[in-house]
Amino acid sequence: MPEDKVIVNNLTKKFGDLLVLDDVSFTIGKGEFVCLVGPTGCGKTTFLNLLVKLIEPTAGEILIDGEPADPKRHSLSFVFQEPSAFPWLTVEDNIKFNLRIKKFPKNVIEERTEQMLKLVGLTQQRKLYPHQLSVSAEQRIVIARSFAMFPDLLLMDEPYGQMDIKLRYYLEDEVLRIWRETGSTVIFITHNIEEAVYLSQRCLVMSSKPTTVKTIRTIDLPYPRNVADPAFISIRQEITDMIKWW
Amino acid sequence: MKKTRFDRGNLKYYALSVLSVSLLLLAWFVYSSSANAILSTPMEVIERFAGVIRSPIAGTSLAGHIWASLKRVLTGFIVASAIGIVLGICFGWFETFRDIVWPIFSIIRPIPPIAWIPLVILWAGIGETAKIIIVFIACVMPVVLNTFAGIESADPLLLDAGKVLGANSRQMLLSVALPDSIPTIIAGMKNALSTGWMAVVGAEMVVAREGVGFLIISGMDNLDISLVLVSIVIIACISACLTFILNRMEGVLCPWLKLENK
Ligand SMILES: Nc1ncnc2c1ncn2[C@@H]1O[C@H](COP(=O)(O)OP(=O)(O)O)[C@@H](O)[C@H]1O
Numbered sequence: 316m317p318e319d320k321v322i323v324n325n326l327t328k329k330f331g332d333l334l335v336l337d338d339v340s341f342t343i344g345k346g347e348f349v350c351l352v353g354p355t356g357c358g359k360t361t362f363l364n365l366l367v368k369l370i371e372p373t374a375g376e377i378l379i380d381g382e383p384a385d386p387k388r389h390s391l392s393f394v395f396q397e398p399s400a401f402p403w404l405t406v407e408d409n410i411k412f413n414l415r416i417k418k419f420p421k422n423v424i425e426e427r428t429e430q431m432l433k434l435v436g437l438t439q440q441r442k443l444y445p446h447q448l449s450v451s452a453e454q455r456i457v458i459a460r461s462f463a464m465f466p467d468l469l470l471m472d473e474p475y476g477q478m479d480i481k482l483r484y485y486l487e488d489e490v491l492r493i494w495r496e497t498g499s500t501v502i503f504i505t506h507n508i509e510e511a512v513y514l515s516q517r518c519l520v521m522s523s524k525p526t527t528v529k530t531i532r533t534i535d536l537p538y539p540r541n542v543a544d545p546a547f548i549s550i551r552q553e554i555t556d557m558i559k560w561w
Numbered sequence: 562m563k564k565t566r567f568d569r570g571n572l573k574y575y576a577l578s579v580l581s582v583s584l585l586l587l588a589w590f591v592y593s594s595s596a597n598a599i600l601s602t603p604m605e606v607i608e609r610f611a612g613v614i615r616s617p618i619a620g621t622s623l624a625g626h627i628w629a630s631l632k633r634v635l636t637g638f639i640v641a642s643a644i645g646i647v648l649g650i651c652f653g654w655f656e657t658f659r660d661i662v663w664p665i666f667s668i669i670r671p672i673p674p675i676a677w678i679p680l681v682i683l684w685a686g687i688g689e690t691a692k693i694i695i696v697f698i699a700c701v702m703p704v705v706l707n708t709f710a711g712i713e714s715a716d717p718l719l720l721d722a723g724k725v726l727g728a729n730s731r732q733m734l735l736s737v738a739l740p741d742s743i744p745t746i747i748a749g750m751k752n753a754l755s756t757g758w759m760a761v762v763g764a765e766m767v768v769a770r771e772g773v774g775f776l777i778i779s780g781m782d783n784l785d786i787s788l789v790l791v792s793i794v795i796i797a798c799i800s801a802c803l804t805f806i807l808n809r810m811e812g813v814l815c816p817w818l819k820l821e822n823k
């Protein structure tokens with residue numbers, strides 16, 4: 316087992332009286348691709364927000380590389396559930412935003428930006444503003460922005476929820492490619508079980524509120540995976556049956 | 562393109578505007594033509610306007626009067642914008658600063674700018690400075706308030722995005738909160754320019770030897786109602802021009818707002 320990238324110890328989060336996460340503990344290894352699945356409202360977004368310290372836990376702790384998260388030092392990116400492109404920046408300036416914040420050298424910024432524009436198919440639209448594009452294209456800007464810095468830790472909160480199937484399949488392969496090429500650790504939230512089985516090495520299945528990690532299912536099918544493979548289908552079915560969807 | 566619908570909407574708007582303005586002019590004409598009306602007819606105003614263009618008033622040409630007022634407004638406006646934006650940012654971003662200075666600001670805020678005229682004249686004399694200070698007071702309030710509101714209500718999702726992308730607090734302010742506030746700040750500046758224009762006219766009516774406010778007063782002193790009306794029309798026209806220019810500037814400064822069709 317490689318060393319731990321993320322350690323979650325007895326994590327509990329309450330919003331007032333609402334107990335959302337109840338004493339959750341698990342670890343994620345360096346370089347691992349993990350999917351979090353669970354019904355809507357079970358606390359998946361809350362978990363990621365806790366992980367990057369946008370909100371504070373009620374009890375317990377989350378550590379990245381053995382210390383509390385600090386986006387200024389850790390190399391991490393976050394794709395929010397809602398499109399979060401900066402409306403006042405053009406497509407390409409949005410992609411450059413964190414490269415500039417993290418003070419990457421100029422030639423790297425230019426090179427990555429070209430690469431990412433091509434990856435998400437927005438080269439033609441590079442000078443446009445997010446509002447001139449569709450919601451799915453806006454989400455592609457944000458994905459490009461997150462991939463651009465080749466983060467050590469890539470966090471994605473239902474990133475492909477708004478997209479049509481073809482684009483989703485394409486971007487699923489792209490996130491796998493980025494993961495493989497950069498050796499980053501990926502935490503990918505989805506409520507699409509097929510997507511989770513297609514992508515992840517381990518799948519964390521969350522129960523509904525108050526949420527705990529119900530099962531951690533290791534998926535050791537080789538990449539690229541085939542959604543029609545009987546082994547694939549049986550794992551998908553197994554996880555689907557585990558979740559109480561309402 | 563969705564253009565046609567927009568055009569048709571505009572056409573109706575223009576037709577109705579022309580109609581209502583025509584009715585106003587007609588009413589003016591009818592009333593002022595009656596025997597004992599204390600109002601010049603539109604013809605008399607146009608004649609007076611031609612007269613004003615030909616011969617200077619109190620030693621200054623019409624353009625000179627307009628320029629005198631504009632200079633005061635623009636100077637006060639620019640200084641107020643610079644100071645107002647900085648002050649608004651401080652209110653919106655630094656809590657301690659807000660807690661200390663906001664109460665003082667709240668006391669001053671509701672005072673009409675022209676109420677300061679006597680004090681300002683005592684402090685700054687009757688020269689240009691006094692008038693510019695009055696304009697400044699009038700302009701600075703809307704700029705501060707809008708900048709403050711813009712920074713304070715910056716989109717939390719974008720602030721979160723900036724934070725997790727690793728922005729430090731200076732970058733959060735300059736690269737996220739401030740750009741997100743630009744449309745609100747510009748709205749405040751538009752507001753400031755029109756209140757500044759009102760204030761300069763007020764100040765010039767009290768103490769000045771040139772400027773459009775002075776034109777009104779000299780019309781009143783000489784019982785020259787046509788001149789008063791000419792001045793009022795000029796003031797309205799310049800105000801409209803200033804608004805037009807700022808609207809255009811908004812399009813240039815915030816291209817992401819102008820192009821909001823998907
Ligand atoms: N800031 C908040 N204040 C109060 N309740 C919240 C807040 N954020 C999330 N919740 C509640 O916590 C639960 C989990 O939300 P969330 O993490 O967004 O779920 P998921 O992402 O799994 O759909 C929901 O019931 C939601 O209403």
Ligand SMILES: [Mg+2]
Pocket residue numbers: 359360361396472
């Ligand atoms: Mg969510």
